[in-house]
Amino acid sequence: MAVTAASVQTREYSPVDITSHDFWSRPFAVRDESFARLRKAEGLSWHRPLPSLFPMQEPGFWALTRRADIAYVSQHPELFTSAQGVALDPMPAEIQRVASFFLTMDPPQHTVYRRLISSAFTPRNVRRIEEQIHRNAVAIVDDLVGAGDIDFVEACSAPLPMLTIMDMLGVPPADQPAVAKAAEKLFSMSDDEYSSIEERAQDTINEILLLSSTGAELAQFRRKNPGDDLMTSIVNAEVEGHRLTDEEIGAFLILLASAGNDTTKQTTTHAMMALVDNPDRRAWLTADFENRIGPAIEEFVRWASPVLQFARFATADTEINGQPVAAGDKVGLFYCSANRDETVFDNPGAFDLSRSPNPHLGFGGGGPHFCLGNQLAKAELRNLFRELLFRLKTVEFGEPDLLYSNFVHGVKRLPAHVQ
Template structure:
């Protein structure tokens, strides 16, 4: 793709407004960074009450994202993977859980958790994804019928599916689910002014959200100890590997990780998948007519949307990447959406092609120990959701531009207006 040359010096990836702009803009910037400044250096965003760090390198080439991900001993997650600034260690671990840990601790906890999260266990737990999707779709149609025919793709379709699936898995009671949605929105708001009204209060808002979720977890865990149920929370509080159990703190932070990660990522893949299909009507028709396309279509939606914009790594010693040297302590943000449009790996990368195969995207992270634990759940949810939309909402029509989340970390939509044209 030939694009006009941008003034890269005027680009600031730390400015949250950059991420609220239409994605074409970021992809034009990614393309040019990849070509001209594959390790572009940026100053850190200002977070109230947090000491600003030395800045970070934006990694935009697929090969470099992969090289960093698969060398966890050289590129640590333990200093913080989900924030640019170094957070106080306890905060970092509480909100990041596994994501912000290195081996051996990461390996130990991941193995305990994996036991509760195998494809076969999931199969049993989430046999209801289809039922959830069907019900959500039916409710969306009723909402349109009871009103003026319009719906919000985010609130009526994309948010409730993963929320209900993850809450079913964890055994979160119906009455607590609104709280889960609200607090996970705050934790991943990136400080978007609509979700965190006062930027000065951002850290306080995060803490309060975490506290509320941890409180819910403590209540559930106590209940499950007394009355084990067939859910993931029971598995987490009772699981032992080599005689070791997860501590209360580890369970609480993993619980938050699952709720937050299990909600936001899949929601944004679904909402932006709907948007992508509305922008590519021929692809939408092709998929509607051919359910066999689902496997590759799901991968393409994840590549195209790249719901998590970056994860961070920190050099544990002096390192070299593609012939360039970086001192110990250098921070790297792995821009997955940029790697996922790298022409060195993807032919015609800006083409939305539901039958793209192979599609070695890094939307779930690149090769390495931090590869997304929920990838198989997400794939399944997305596949089931879009088949339900194709079969039951063929009259779904996006009617306006989305409201984008102003966050550099989560590539998300707050709203996407649509209507069901079959509703009169």
Template sequence: MHIDLVNQDQYASDGVPHDQMRWLRENAPVYWHEGDPVRGWPGFWALTKHADVVHVSRNSNLFSSARRLALFNETPDETLELQRMMMLNQDPPEHTRRRSLVNRGFTPRAIAKLEERIREICHQLLDEAEGRSDVDFVRDISAPLPLYVICELLGAPVEDRDKIFEWSNRMIGSEDPDYADSPEEGTAAALEVYSYANELAAARRDQPQDDIVTKLLQPDDSGETLAVDEFDLFVLLLVVAGNETTRNAASGGMLTFFEHPDEWRKLLKDPALARPASDEIVRWVSPVNLFRRTATTDMELRGQQIAENDKVVVFYSAANRDPEIFANPETFDITRDPNPQIGFGGGGAHFCLGNHLAKMELRVLFEILADRAPKIQQSGEATRLRSYFINGIKTLPVTL
């Protein structure tokens, strides 16, 4: 079988190449994937088994996020140091220090206080969409929901959500002509977010409020604070991670329900299934397809010799359909229990900080959709993001 797990056109036309991933899991779970000299990508080890993705995730000492960063693309040496100030691109102990500072805003108690507001946002979005004939699930429902929540977390004006939406699209969609003409546009968007975060921090230092920004700018119990650059990079991470994952899990989840109407009927019959459904949606959609690590030493994995500094790429989409872990993995089942999906990471240092928030947003959204729009239907073709990183839906026309 021809293997190319980073063909962006494939993701844009057909989505995740599950046939290739299935073949790799069965025949070459630790697979040397050829690089692309034209784009400056070296060859890399592609890992597709659940156990291996968890192993890599939980052993930062063996698989570094900092050496060559966590995103698939190669980063010029001159920008590595700046990028390593972002939590995503750090290893313990530096990552541990930063994460403990940021955790203060994401405790289960802090997140639980947002549920009522998330409920209000979902009702408001449906109020605005009802009666219209041109509803796009992405534009009108799944994209604004996390943007409103991010504005809530940051204490930013709701009218800033369109700016945040546009910045996020340009950063994540820098390889998609609908969102950006060049990768340089993604860099420009990141600089705009950086500047926005700077202004936000300055405003909160002058006038503290009851929001995550104020909390993160204050010293913790031991007197530690986030430096200005650290705070700005955290906001940058939040704008992308807090937006893209929820937005694409919700869009992909809705599309999956259209493709599996029996599961939608199950949810209508028992809205309490929205809770396990949120995990199954994340497993099935895997909104983040991959992350990259760098081997810190020579090692052997499933009989393959991985050398120090080799590029290692973990594929969550593949791991989430591993038959060794999931019974009937090719079946979308909202009653699945247990469901050890790793769509938010395989544990370890980089387990998604906002996973509780994302699952709450999904649960509340689908509870309310089942109640208010039980006859929702797809009314046009879905279009996909041209990206091997985010398993994204750009448009999904619906009638409510």
């Protein structure tokens, strides 16, 4: 059945609000009550567009709230494209392309770029990165032992993923604070603490430009002064006669500094809060850490759901689980909802470190865009939690200060007492 533009305009919006500022100001568990209603009903519902920083309008989007539907869309890029943008809030495609690099590509172009990046992660480079992660995790917890009152996010969750990215790409120490600040601000822009509504669009572009130019300068330096490091491997990587340009490497730094940083940072915070709240789960994990940390990390990521959603656009008139979707329609992939899907997860509201199987969508719904950095994130979490759980005698938390965002499940600050 063809769906006309006129019929798109007259579609009825779902009475369940998942768009407003008020909705996204609520705690995760309260928001999930709304997603649970959608999962239980049709699973696919039409919603008002999210607010935009940019002067553009969209008619709305389909919310996918069940795991099976999100996996289906993720695994069919020929029907649901990323090339028109992956931001659920209306945002010009050209800005997204600069900020998201190969996230806004479809196969076969996406496949070439993914292979280019992957080819730089040689066994030697991966081993070096693992060693750097271990050293940094030890140093971070060295500073926590006996520290007393701290902000857990600033002192523990935030440093490791950002240090890992700096080490990987060879960002000079003098540039690291500016890069870290730009990355944090880029992912936190929706929160009034970081940017006023009037400044938000320009600030987004400014942070993107700073990160992009830093990546391009690092690439230029390594082309002239090759070393035995990952950045040298990246600038020399070649697939099907294609090499990354300096601008593309700049875009890769944006992707790493945002997606590769904030996700692990937020998972660390949410997982540690859950372990403190569930001392029996912490005892179970430490009783056989090396054998249990693998499945535990999967539950850390499911529980945290650090990336709440992404978007796709339908390339043709099609269906999702029997529901007609028109060519050009935007679909929102709500990973936060999929990771609480009662038809997939037994007692999804429980923090269960031995959960098996655990087919969460914390690294995406499968298909070509499955998170390239998932092994890096797991290495960071494994090394950091080994140090935290065995070296800290006391960890007590106050109330978390939550980030306002419809994209990142963020904690800005977490007062803690550690010994």
